[in-house]
Amino acid sequence: MSTAVTYHEATKYHPETIGQGGALDWSLQPVPYKEYDCSEPVELSDFLPFDPNPFTGRPADDDAHAHQQGVPSLAALSRLIFYTYGVTGVVPSEPRHLLLRACPSAGGLYPAECYLIVRDWPDLAPGLYGYDPTRHRLVPLWPGVEIADAAAEACYGNAAVLAAPAMLVITGVFRRSSWRYGERAYRRILLDSGHLLANATLAAHALGLRATLTAAFCDERLNTLLRVDADEEGALALVTIHGPGPVERPTWSALPSPTTSSASEPPLLDALHQASVLPSERPRQVPHGEDQADDLENRYGLRGGVPLPIPPQTSALTSAPLDAILRRRSTRRYRRGTMTATQLARILAYAYHPDALGLGDQPAFDRNLLMTFVAVLAVDGLAAGVYYYAPHSNELRLLKAECAREAVQFLCLGQEIGGDATAVVFHTADLARAVRRQGERAYRYLHLDAGMLGERLDLAALADGLGASGIGGFFDDRVTDLLGIPAEQAVVYITTIGVPAAAAPANDD
């Protein structure tokens, strides 16, 4: 069995064994950000258009409000990083406040870390910087344009990285999440990072900049140039940032790693992370073909279904995407209201066809590896049941009539946001097949892509006046038997959508 399949099997939650880990000692929680000691940081907070500025307490000056769209500047970078992973909420608490970030994070543990590499950006010396979210500032870590050259080399000469005047590198600090979630943390670290990446590419588009993504790099080279301790922290993805205009697209953003097999003994997280690294020589890109989604759509004979035309009417996510990110919070409780089929169509379209709704061409890694199923619980104009969502034809194809709220809640480890939702999206993949295509690294691509879809679903639901929350903990095997989803589909992630308990009463059951 491949290491990814072994890992996935070994980290499944089962009703018989869940909760045997004992109570958590929160005093042992690792600090969820890097604490930099720096005498000459690059301050970014003055560029934010908030009154008063949450970092300085000062009113925003005219320059902060008069942002120039599509101009590569320090102000643009300040916003890009803020709307990607900045602190957008503070929950007072001891021994330190909980800093809520622009993207959600399983358990609020924020295992992702953000670095900036500058080749040629106004008002910034070339080099490597760390991001300090507590003050919204950059900390110079290593000077020199060679860092950007080395990053391009680590990405096998990827044209977009070679041309990028600046880039963000996202890493995962494993213990921040494994401290709580044990071996299963790797799944959540990747999902969190996917949410973060979706913010980055959405924000870039909203600011008139261009961004591309890649997760195809030689791990050892990239980690070495970041100077991270590779046992503790590893690079997961790179976002290139460019001024407006056409951008050299990456020829590849996903490349296959070798396939290995490993014993199902700890440390599993480490074993999978190591097994999914890419070597110093560029692997050959996997051609599209055999595994295209259209083929997958045909596999279960799910032809024909309910067409979900992309609604012509957009939501606030199109007119004010940055605002949507700023206001985003995961919904904690739903009441049993309904949503309309048009709302569901719009939310799915924002995730799967963002360009059609004005969000630009949002990149992905290898999204054809994912299949989407939707448990429809309370959608006006759509019969309750479990549907397969065909992204290309934009159709919902009925897999199983009826869908019990209790079953969905049970699958979500008994969490009420599962049972009280109006619709629950299951991001799944035929894992063995994905590994045959992209090697062990498929596991990373699948979870990063699912996280990105999750972020756009969340933002789209919230912008439509609904609520949303990701769910990273579920009884894996029971999803397939209770919902009728084909058994070879491994569940990667769940997104719940519903009517927030606090919202005005409308569309009640």
Ligand SMILES: Cc1cc2nc3c(=O)[nH]c(=O)nc-3n(C[C@H](O)[C@H](O)[C@H](O)COP(=O)(O)O)c2cc1C
């Ligand atoms: C990968 C992932 C898994 C999550 N799983 C759950 C979950 O199982 N239950 C839940 O209530 N919230 C879940 N959340 C939401 C987080 O609890 C939430 O993002 C975090 O507390 C920060 O709050 P915010 O999203 O409102 O900023 C998840 C979020 C992510 C990104």
